[in-house]
Amino acid sequence: MTIESLPGSSGYIDAGNRKITYFSNGYVLGLTVIAGIGGLLFGYDTGVISGALLYIKDDFEAVNNSSFLQETIVSMALVGAIIGAAAGGWINDAYGRKKATLIADVVFAMGSVVMAAAPDPYVLIFGRLLVGLGVGVASVTAPVYIAEASPFEIRGGLVSTNVLMITGGQFLSYLVNLAFTEVPGTWRWMLGVSGVPAVVQFSLMLFLPESPRWLYLKVINHKPLLCFLKFYDPCRLEEEIEQLSVALEEERQRKNSVGYWDVFKSKEIRLAFLAGAGLQAFQQFTGINTVMYYSPTIVQMAGFSSNQLALLLSLIVAAMNAAGTVVGIYLIDHFGRRKLALSSLSGVIVALIVLSVAFFLQPSGSSTGLYGWMAVLGLALYIAFFAPGMGPVPWTVNSEIYPESYRGICGGMSATVNWVSNLIVAQSFLSIAEALGTGATFLILAGVAVLAFVFVAVFVPETKGLTFEEVERIWKVKAWGSGYASEGLLEEGRES
Incomplete structure (x- = not known):
């Protein structure tokens, strides 16, 4: 049996007499959602916290009088996410993707209840820590679970659906903030309602199987075969089982359990982790959460003093982010991960330069004018270029570049890098802008984006349309040279 990609498209393939698209298998699509x-x-x-904080300050005088408490309420969820992502890799490898998701849902729902009922800011901070832990575990688990259940030809688009849910969640949070502004207990509803999706996911996950690849490598009875029948057509089943048999034999030759230090002992795993973690760091350090967390502030810095206009423009930014991710879902399996990231970063560099120039040229203390609208244009360009590429690419690449036994732990470590970078950006942007000026700050971000472009060009391979096993071979060739590929082909020839 041969599987050949149609010209110009990796979203469709010939598998026997059937083409695979994103909608070919309703079961896989439902699992992805x-x-x-x-x-x-x-x-x-x-x-949600950006709107909720306005009303938390009204209820708690201590918060209103302390910028430190305000920053702690915002950032404690990021601290929790860092811990959750670090632990999430181990949880995924030890207990599986399904149980990791269920654990994340329980912790998140508990945190939502604690936040909604918080009698003082310190209990609220504890609730933020809990939801952060849940988010951290989920940020590791969802991309890996989707990737392992997806046919490789459409894996990028399906994993990118998770990023669409992230951007959609950000947009939803702004809508919820607006919906509860006139309701008693405003911020409690804003924060508490987040527990509903966690309960829904927990209930639905009970009916979904564990990742078949995780089950197969754990050799748990005949469950993997039954799971594979749900994910793949019979003409693909033999090929998948054969590839996993090879992977299982390699895993048996390794240690039974993989620790954090083991990631750095193997040259090919080090290279893969460098690419994955580097993408996650550059996703944040090129400024996406500067825009998402502080877009109302940036708009006001540009001379638009109206709070309502600033919030409206923030809602538009969030909508553009979600729409751009939809474009990315299409492009990532047609255009490729590496090309998409490079194109995205090229546009991001231009947008950040436009923002920088707008603030450099804006007269001090001036009201809205040409340069104010130039800054808004820079924000729009930034989101338009970032969302389809550097939004989904780091998560997709990290879900597919590691061998099975390292996929959970490396995914967790790279997600931790993302959350730590997120925290650094969130806590430093306003301080740097105040110390150096807004124009200089965006110019620094543009310089970081140039470094990111060089990094992707040098260290990140193209993984579009490749099986997990083919991706693993890329790293071995990078680590040990082209001689490895020749040796591998000779061994395959002898076996056949």
Whole structure:
């Protein structure tokens, strides 16, 4: 049996006499949406606090009088996410993707209840820590679970659906903030309602199987075969089982359990982790959460003093982010991960330069004018270029570049890098802008984006349309040279 990609498209393939598209298998698509609810929680939690904090300050005088408490309420969820992502890799490898998702849902729902009922800011901070832990575990689990259940030809688009859920969750959080502005207990509803998707996901996940690849490598009875029948047509089943048999034999030759230090002992795993973690760091350090967390502030810095206009433009930015991710879902399996990231970063560099120039040229203390609208244009360009590429690419690449035994732990470590970078950006942007000026700050971000472009060009391979096993071979060739590929082909020839 041969599987050949149609010209110019990796979203469709010939598998026997059948073409595979994103909608070919309703079961896989449903699993993707359900697993992606974790991304929705991720996005909602990062967006809702910006509106809720306005009303928390009204209820708690201590918060209103302390910028430190305000920063702690916002950032404690990021601290929790860092811990959750670090632990999530181990949980995924030890207990499986399904149980990791269920654990994340329980912790997140508990945190939502604690936040909604918080009698003082310190209990609220504890609730933020809990939801952060849940979000951290989910941010590791959802991309890996979706990737392992997806046919490789459409894996990028399906994993990117999780990123769409993240951006959709951010947009939803702004809508919820607006909906509850006139309701008694405003911020309690804003924060408490986030527990509903967690309960929904928990209920639906009970009816979904564990990742068949995780089950197969754990050699748990005949469950993997039954799971594979749900994910693949019979003409693909033999090929998948054969590839997993090879992977299982390699895993048996390794240690039974993989620790964090083991990631750095193997040259090919180090290279893969460098690419994955580097993408996650550059996703944040090129400024996406500067825009998402502080877009109303940036708009006001540009001379638009109206709070309502600033919030409206923030809603538009969030909508563009979600729409751009939809474009990315299409492009990532047609255009490729590496090309999409490079194109995205090229546009991001231009947009950040436009923003920088707008603030450099704006006269001090001036009201809205040409340069104010130039800054708004820069924000729009930034989101338009970032969302389809550097939004989904880091998560997709990290879900597919590691061998099975390292996929959970490396995914967790790279997600931790993302959350740590997120925290650094969230806590430093306003301080740097105040110290150096807004124009200089965006110019620094443009310089970081140039470094990101070089990094992707040098260290990130193209993985479009490749099986997990083919991706693993890329790293071995990068680590040990082209001689490895020749040796591998000779061994395959002898076996056949």
